[in-house]
Structures are given as structure tokens and as C-alpha cells.
Amino acid sequence: MRVTKFSLKYIVWQILVGISIAISLIDAPLAFVLDFPLKQSTLLLDGIMTSIFIIDFFINHFFGPEGKNKKNRLRSSAFWIDLLASIPFDLIAYWFNLPHWLRILRLIRVLRMLKFVQMFVTIGNLAIIPSAVKAAFVISGTLITINAIGCGWLWIYPPGEVDQVTAYIKAIYWTITTVATIGYGDITPSDNLGRIFTMFVMVGGVVMYGIVIGSISKMIEASSRHKEQSKTKLNDLRLFVEHYALPEGLSNEIFSFYGHILTKRLSENDEQIIAELPIALQRDIKTYMNMKLISNVPAFKLCSIECLKDIAKSLQQMAYSPGEKIITTGDIGSEMFIIGHGSVEVFVGSNSVANLKSGQFFGEIALLEEVKRTADVVSQTYCDLYKLSKDNFLNLIKKYPELLKNMEKFMAKKLSALKE
Incomplete structure (x- = not known):
């Protein structure tokens, strides 16, 4: 199956390639200006980087999202850059005992900076990429640039008698003070080329x-946008309540409802976002949202993925206001409930025996036995519940016998715990 630009595997792979490019972009100019000798660690690093670049070369130009364009492949500059960057220059120099100066060829890998920039722009524009990954790319790009400038300084002013570590630290120190426009003046250029x-x-x-400040500000703004929208909404609501002098009881109900809405959804546009998608995608999204909920139910944990999907499709969403009775003592049960959001209280007579919250469930005995309800269940807050009817359950156990076995085992454990 051909991968796409938006598949999780392809994105993870591109992040791995980005890390490899970042390491290569730091290592290549540094090894060139400081003339590092070829050691086992250097060869191992070169082998790992080369392996990743070769795999990425074939993914991009033969098997990946852009791999269909065979005619334009050889005309593409990206094809030749990726091909040249995949050559293991250190390993070739070591194996064939080539002259030391030929290691300058490894600077060809710096051309991969073009791909790093392209990946930086792409990842920055993709909403599905977490802010932490975007921040990591900004930091990596900054470090690569600082390292490149520092290496440029070392190329103009070689270390000489100074040890390489001290010389590199001084070069990076000069780079940071110059780029940040601080410029203490303790390290200055001494010739025209340096100036x-x-x-x-x-x-x-x-x-x-x-660029760095703008990128970070944009990420912070994006990450806190939902919180700011929620604060603005609640502030507008407070002004509305004060302006019309609404009674305290009514205003508390209003704030309680909006609090429920704001904590339940990521944003006010959740429903609109889903509604704009094709019907088939809407069904799939709601199914997987329900699967996440029921995967925490002990009786369903051992079920297969297909079974969980069918259970999720069978759930019916119900909404209840605070104080509304969900289950009444003495009624014949015909469904179980899973709490998606909110909390409920369980009463036996006038005594409260349990408080149930999001992810918990109740009424499951009704699926296995035709018995009367033995307790009242009342919503404490605004609640979103998901109902699984007995009819749907019976249809499910015909298709998935393991569901019945899991439910019976769970009920046996629960009854045993109650007796103890």
C-alpha cells in the first residue's frame, strides 16, 4: 500500500530523517574545519546516516507519495541532491585509503539543508504535528545555523595552537553574541575577509x-488559543448575566452548562468540523471516538478490534441535566450506560452509595438478566451518556460469542466482590 504525506508512518519517518539531517549538518562542516581523523565512532555515525538517507532516497523517489513521476525523476534537482547526500564519503575514504583532502566532498551533504528547510516549512504548516515537534525543528534549525556560522569563523581563523574544544567554544560564543547583536568586542575580526x-x-x-521569535510566538499562540477562547466566552457570559441581573440559581445553571460544553469539546467548532466531512468519515470518526470510551470498560477490554467497532456503532448518545433521574428503582432494565462526560450519583432508597464519573458505567446487569432495577441513578452535573440497548447487545453476542463470555466473567467477579 502506497504511503501518503499525511500518514502517521510517513510523518514519523520524515521526523527521523529530519533528525538525521540535523546531525549531519552539524557534523559535516565541523569535521571539515577541525579536520577530525577517521575513527570507528565517525565511521559508525557515517554508516547510520547513510543508511537512513539511502532508505529515504528510495521512499521519496520510488515508493513514496512522489514516486509515481518516473519521467521527471532524473530532471528533479531533489533527486540528485538526495542521491549525492546518500554517498558514504567517510566510509569510501577509509576503505580505499583516499587522500585526506577528498573528505571535502562530505560537505555535499550540506545540500540536505534545502530539504531540512522544506521539511521545516511543511511541518510548520501541518496542524496535525504536535507543537513540541515544531518547537524541536525551530531549535534544531537555530543550532544548525549557529554551528555553521561558527564553523565559518573557524575556517577564516583556524585554531592554531589553541585546542579544538576551546577554539570551537570561542567560535560559538562569537556567533551568538554577533547574531544576538550584543557584540561585547572581546573577539573581533582582524582582516577584511573576517569583517x-x-x-x-x-x-x-x-x-x-x-524568524525564531516569530515561530515561537506563533506556536505559543496556537497552543493557548482554545484556553483564550474559553476565557473570552466565560467573560462574555458573566457580563451577560450581570447586565440582565439574572437570579443566582439560573446563572449557576448557565455557568454549569457552559462549563460542561467547554470541558467536553476542544472548541466550539467541533461539531462543525465533523459536519463538513463526508458522511462515511463522520461515521468513522464517531465510531473511533466511542471506541476510545468503551476501551476503558472492563467487560470490553478483551474484545477484538472488530467487536469494539460494532459496540461503538451500537451506542446511542443521551444527554441529561443536573438532578435528572436516569434509572428508577423497580423499572425493568433494558440497557446499560457508559458515562462519556459528567458524573452521576447512585441511591439505594435515600442513601447515596456511589458516585460515578467519566469512563465508568452502570446498569450492565440488565443486558444479561431481565430484572428490576435495584437503585436510582441521578445526574449530578450535565452528563453525556452512551446507551447500549439489550436488543443491540443480543445481536452483538450472536456475532461475537467472546463478548458474552467476557461480560459473564466480569459480572461473576463483581457479584463475588459485593458478597465479600
Whole structure:
């Protein structure tokens, strides 16, 4: 099955490739300017990076979302960049004992920066990518840029007698103070090439500073947008209640209802978002939302995925206001309830015996036996309940015998616990 740009596996793979590119973009210029010797660790890193790049090359140009365009493949600059970046230059130099200066070829991997930028833009625009991943890409891009500028400084002013670690730290220190436009003046260019390089870094630093701050601000705003909308909604509601001098009891009911709505949904547009999708997708979304709910029910935990899907499709959503009776003592039960949101209280006579909250359930005995209800169940808050009727349950156990076995085992354990 061909992967798509929006499939989870493809996105995870692209994130892994992005990490590999980031490591390669830091390692390649650093190894070049400091002239690192070829060690086992260097060769191992080169082998791992190369393996990832080769796999990514075939995914992108032969098997992935863009792999169908065979005619334009050889004309694509991305094809040749990915191909060149997949060559294991360190391993080739080691195996064939090539001249040391040929290691400059590994800088070809810096061309992968173009792909990193493309991935950065793509991930930044995808709403399905978590903010933490986007923040990681911003931080990675910043570190790569700082490292590249620092390596440029080391290329202009080699370490000489100074040890490499100290020289690199000084180069990064100079880079950060210059990019941040602080410029203490303790490290300065001593020739025209260095001064020209510094001027470009200063100008680029202003641009980079704006990009980083803008990206982080955008992510913070996006992550807190729902909270701000909720605060605005509740503040408007408070002003409305005060303006019309509504009674305290009525205003409490209004705030309770809106509190229920705001905690139940991600945003006010939830229903609209789902409604704009095709009917088939709407059904699938609601089924999987219900599956998440019933997967926490002990009697359903051992059921197969197909069984859970059919149970989820059989659920009927019910809404109850605070104080509304859901189950009455003495009635013949014909359904069980799962609490999607809110809380209920269970009474035996006038005594409260239990408080049930989201994810819990009640009335399940009615699915197995035709008995009278032995308790009253009353909603404490605004509740969203999901009802599974006995008729639907009987149809389900015909198709999935394991469901009946699981339910009977669960009921036996529950009755045994009650007797103890």
C-alpha cells in the first residue's frame, strides 16, 4: 500500500530523517574545519546516516507519495541532491585509503539543508504535528545555523595552537553574541575577509532572530488559543448575566452548562468540523471516538478490534441535566450506560452509595438478566451518556460469542466482590 504525506508512518519517518539531517549538518562542516581523523565512532555515525538517507532516497523517489513521476525523476534537482547526500564519503575514504583532502566532498551533504528547510516549512504548516515537534525543528534549525556560522569563523581563523574544544567554544560564543547583536568586542575580526563575514552574520542575525521569535510566538499562540477562547466566552457570559441581573440559581445553571460544553469539546467548532466531512468519515470518526470510551470498560477490554467497532456503532448518545433521574428503582432494565462526560450519583432508597464519573458505567446487569432495577441513578452535573440497548447487545453476542463470555466473567467477579 502506497504511503501518503499525511500518514502517521510517513510523518514519523520524515521526523527521523529530519533528525538525521540535523546531525549531519552539524557534523559535516565541523569535521571539515577541525579536520577530525577517521575513527570507528565517525565511521559508525557515517554508516547510520547513510543508511537512513539511502532508505529515504528510495521512499521519496520510488515508493513514496512522489514516486509515481518516473519521467521527471532524473530532471528533479531533489533527486540528485538526495542521491549525492546518500554517498558514504567517510566510509569510501577509509576503505580505499583516499587522500585526506577528498573528505571535502562530505560537505555535499550540506545540500540536505534545502530539504531540512522544506521539511521545516511543511511541518510548520501541518496542524496535525504536535507543537513540541515544531518547537524541536525551530531549535534544531537555530543550532544548525549557529554551528555553521561558527564553523565559518573557524575556517577564516583556524585554531592554531589553541585546542579544538576551546577554539570551537570561542567560535560559538562569537556567533551568538554577533547574531544576538550584543557584540561585547572581546573577539573581533582582524582582516577584511573576517569583517565582511561578520557584516553578513550581523544582517543575517537580525533576520534569524525575527524568524525564531516569530515561530515561537506563533506556536505559543496556537497552543493557548482554545484556553483564550474559553476565557473570552466565560467573560462574555458573566457580563451577560450581570447586565440582565439574572437570579443566582439560573446563572449557576448557565455557568454549569457552559462549563460542561467547554470541558467536553476542544472548541466550539467541533461539531462543525465533523459536519463538513463526508458522511462515511463522520461515521468513522464517531465510531473511533466511542471506541476510545468503551476501551476503558472492563467487560470490553478483551474484545477484538472488530467487536469494539460494532459496540461503538451500537451506542446511542443521551444527554441529561443536573438532578435528572436516569434509572428508577423497580423499572425493568433494558440497557446499560457508559458515562462519556459528567458524573452521576447512585441511591439505594435515600442513601447515596456511589458516585460515578467519566469512563465508568452502570446498569450492565440488565443486558444479561431481565430484572428490576435495584437503585436510582441521578445526574449530578450535565452528563453525556452512551446507551447500549439489550436488543443491540443480543445481536452483538450472536456475532461475537467472546463478548458474552467476557461480560459473564466480569459480572461473576463483581457479584463475588459485593458478597465479600
